[in-house]
Amino acid sequence: MSKFRSLHRLAALLCSLALPLAAQSLATPSAQTSTNPAAFDPLNPSSTAAPSPLSQPALTSGALLLMELEGRFAKDVAVGGGKAFSAWFADDAVTLNNGRPAVLGRAGIAAQAQWDPKDYQLTWTPLGAQMGPSNDMGFTWGHYEGHSKDHNGNPVVISGRYFTVWKKTPDGNWKVAMDASADEPPGAGECCVLPKP
Numbered sequence: 001m002s003k004f005r006s007l008h009r010l011a012a013l014l015c016s017l018a019l020p021l022a023a024q025s026l027a028t029p030s031a032q033t034s035t036n037p038a039a040f041d042p043l044n045p046s047s048t049a050a051p052s053p054l055s056q057p058a059l060t061s062g063a064l065l066l067m068e069l070e071g072r073f074a075k076d077v078a079v080g081g082g083k084a085f086s087a088w089f090a091d092d093a094v095t096l097n098n099g100r101p102a103v104l105g106r107a108g109i110a111a112q113a114q115w116d117p118k119d120y121q122l123t124w125t126p127l128g129a130q131m132g133p134s135n136d137m138g139f140t141w142g143h144y145e146g147h148s149k150d151h152n153g154n155p156v157v158i159s160g161r162y163f164t165v166w167k168k169t170p171d172g173n174w175k176v177a178m179d180a181s182a183d184e185p186p187g188a189g190e191c192c193v194l195p196k197p
Helices: 010-025 060-085 106-112
Strands: 087-095 123-132 136-150 155-168 172-184
Touching: 060 106, 060 123, 060 136, 060 155, 060 172, 087 106
Parallel strands: 087 172
Antiparallel strands: 123 136, 136 155, 155 172
16 A cells, blocks of 8 residues: 555546445435345345445455455554555555556565654555455555655645555465555545536
8 A cells, every 4th residue: 555656547446436335325214224134235126225335234244354454454554664564465466656657566565665654654544345256356445644744844644545456365365466546636525526517
C-alpha cells in the first residue's frame, strides 16, 4: 500500500465500487433488520434490497479473513514502517503510485518503502472486501492517510483511496499481490455524482 498511490482511473474504479455500496446502504430499514437470511442474499431474486456488506450481521468468512489481514497489515506498518510494509508483499507483487511507474517485485517495493514510523505514520481503514470464488484471491479497498512533518516541523497530511489485491501463496500464507492508490479527489464526496447539466 505504498500510500503515495496512483492512477486516477483507480479512483473511478473505486467510485464504481462505492456506488453499489452506497445504494445498498439506502435500503429500507425493514430489509436491513430482517432476520430472514434470504433478505441478506444479493443473488436471491426475492430479496428487495441488500444491505451494505458492512452493516450485515454476518459478512462472508472470506471477506472477514481479508478484513482481518488488512488489520494485521496496518498494525505491523504502524509499528515497523516501510520495512514492515514491504514484508507483506508477494515476491511478484506490483505497486502503483501517484505519478510514478509501477514498481514490480517485493525487492523493488522494499527499496522504495524506506520510511521510519517515527517520521511518517501511514494508516488506513478498509471499507470493504470481496473474496474470489476459489477462496485463494480477493481484494480490499478503503481510505488511507499519511502523517509527517515538513522541514519547518509543520504537520503534513496526505490522504486518498487504496485498493489491495490479496493472494494465498503455495505455503498457505496470504500476501499482497497488488497495491494501488489514488489521491483523494478535491470534492471527495462528489466523486460519484453525475455531472449537472
